[in-house]
Amino acid sequence: MEEALVPDPLLQVEGIHTHIGKHHILQGVSFEVFPGEVTVLLGRNGAGKTTTLRSIMGLLPPSRGRILFKNRAIQNMKPFEIARLGIGFVPEDRGLFNFLTVEENFRVAMLQKNGDTEERMEFILDVFPDLKKFWKSKAGILSGGQKQMLAIARPLVNRNELLLIDEPSKGLAPIIIEHLIEAIHRLKEHAMIILVEQNFYMASKLGNDFHLFDDGRTVHKGQMEKLVRNEELKKKYLGISG
Amino acid sequence: MREKEDRFKNPYFSLKILLLAFFLLTPFLFRSFEILDVVLKIIIFSALVASYDVILGYTGIISLGHVLYFGIGSYFVGIFMGKLGWISYGHLALAFLISIVISGVLSVLIGLFSLRIRTIFFAMVTLAFMEFTFILSSQLRSITGGEDGISFKLPGILAIDFSYGKFLGVEFTGRLISYYLILLLSLLLFILMLRFVHSPVGRVLISIRDNEQRSIALGYRTYLFQVIASSFASCVAAVTGGCFAMWVCYVSPDSSLSVPIMLDVLLMVIVGGMGTIYGGIFGAAFLMITRAFLPKLQVLIASLLPGVPFAIRLSERWLFYFGLLFILIVYFFPKGVIGTAQEIISRKKAA
């Protein structure tokens, strides 16, 4: 924090408004994300966190505002173009191809085979060993936790600098969540992660920074460790105490 | 009370009165039978298309087999008058009645089916059903007269050869009387349909069409409403079918049950506009008039371009241009001509 050189933000979201049909979901969302960190987006259900991720990914283009990735405006780009720039997306429903095998899921995800692909695959399988076991099985038969791991592992096969992960802990047992936290920890060095999480425990364990969402706006930000101790904020925006 | 007053002052109301007057006076305005024929077909098909609009435009169900009920109506009239030879007013009315009941019941059965399958499946299944009935009627010669169909006469004053003398220069024939009877029936059907879509039931249907999930959440048994709507529409279609059979005094698979007729209805409802009962009138008029007069135009053009068979064929196939025109209409006027007009008007009002 005392560095004289402030690194450039990897992703800048500037005042975006997004509509779904007639509904004005995002009413001014702004935040920045710096390399080497895990940023957590927190807030109640319906506060606009998922919509924000989808806007970044180009699935719900914003009607106003800008999104800059490595200083490049991406708010009007198509999802596949954005993906090719190096952003990976793990949606809430995981987006797995259940009728394809684990191997095929990876092959679909892999955009380019280059020098470090093998290395990356080794790393992925090291972090998520179960995937190796079920390599040739259809993704649909995996357990909930394994599916989540596959969903997160998939985009890693490319040189993605940014990973958007939406509520990975949803529907998972606590012990699986622990595994997930460990795994994501190991990923930190390879990609910048924006995490949307309802599970505060997980969020606090993984996040460096946070941004609070309320009613489609970003209302507060700061460092995770400070939030953990801030009862007032937690109660007000997340409805949790203690 | 205010509402009623407004309705009369409404300029569109006078337009509708004008249209009605036109239909009433057609036999007197035009002495040619051909024109009378075209106009009545417009009237009959307007009602049919409007009934389809109730399902498609108001309830949002995509059915591709609606003409099935049209066929049922036609066939009952044809079978009673023709095959069974029961030529009397009573039997004519009975034919209508039975076809209404059967159509209603059939559409409920098919509706039961639709609960379990996705919308597009339903569309395809209804198409398949209609096609099946088409083939069935082509093959059951003893009942339906097979592919050749059934020709028949109408009772009493409706019969073609009935004549009563002249009235304002127009002969009072069975044809004329049939014309007015059908016009009256169609008018009643139209009023019925308008009442239906503006009634509370109709409003629920519109809300279901626009947002089915929300309607279910609000506690409406959407399925029930959809079945009611489609039953109603199929009964109306049956009546129009009976009218059609009455007018042409003939019924056959090709004239009352075929896929091309369904396509025509589809064309008409798109051109006219979905969700605008009146759109049916415009759509029917558009199609009937084009169909009747374009071929004449093309004969004219063909006579100007002698020689090359390709060029002749190019001008001969008016349906080709119609198809292109149709695609353009779908593209530029997705709400149909009447629908788009209504939208423009309501936008102007809001401004």
Place this chain on the structure above:
Amino acid sequence: MIAIFLLPILLISPKTYITLTISGLAMGMLLFLVSSGFSLIFGLMSVLNLAHGALFAWGAYLGFTAFSSIDKWTGWGGSSSIFTNMLIFLLSLVAAGIGVAILGVVTERLVIRPVYGSHLFQIFITVGAMIVMEELIRIIWGPNDEPMPVPINFIGSLDLFDVVVSKYPLIAIVIGLILYFIVFTILRTTRLGMIVRAGVENPEMVQVMGHNVYRYFTGVFAAGSALAAIGGGMWATFVKSINPAMGGEVIVFALIVAIIGGLGSMTGSVVGALMVGLSYNYVAYLIPKAALGITMLLLVVILLIRPTGLFPEGT
């Protein structure tokens, strides 16, 4: 389920059974060609293409023209060598396939693109497209039925184990199977196939992974159209004639097959097509008038047991 198809043996003499089975399988194969394209297009792009039947007809007509032209040049159609017969036949089919694939791409760009997302408008606009395409056939080739030329060696029958078997259905079955295996292999083993299968399951996710799904759409549309065209050419050879309205006749069957098999499933198309083809032929022999009825019955029964069709999307 397979047992049902062996039932007819009880009612029909074994020899006739074999003949019927072969024509049933042939019909099934041809139905597969037409319905697979429709099913895959719907599965991947969620597009209802009612003009698919017209593509079928175009395939038949292009095949007709190709065959006649090649025959004029080389006389292969009438030659006694089965090799050249096969050659001209396959060449015409390929020509038809390529031609209709191009037509398909044009159709997809102009007519289908604007109506992605709305099944209703797809129905409308593809009906219009169907009319236009059918009329175009009438304009180019004339409105009448035409006899379809058949290579000499395809006519007639073989005597196999004392059973008289028409030659052509056998050829149709073989070609159909080969095409099925080609499609199957592409879908199962190539990366392209994987992406298409993934797209059928979840087109949005495929986009998110960096693939331009729209290009794949166009490709699948072209491929589906080509298959329908080949089906058309082969069907025409089967019934030995072509007419402009043949598209409309076949689309209902193709629709039924696609629904029975499950939209978006190749395996479903094959199974559905064979079921319809076989049942139609058996029943047509036993009770001619009920032939179409059995198809309808099949449709109703299967939809009652499994409302989404036999096989799920993406298989």
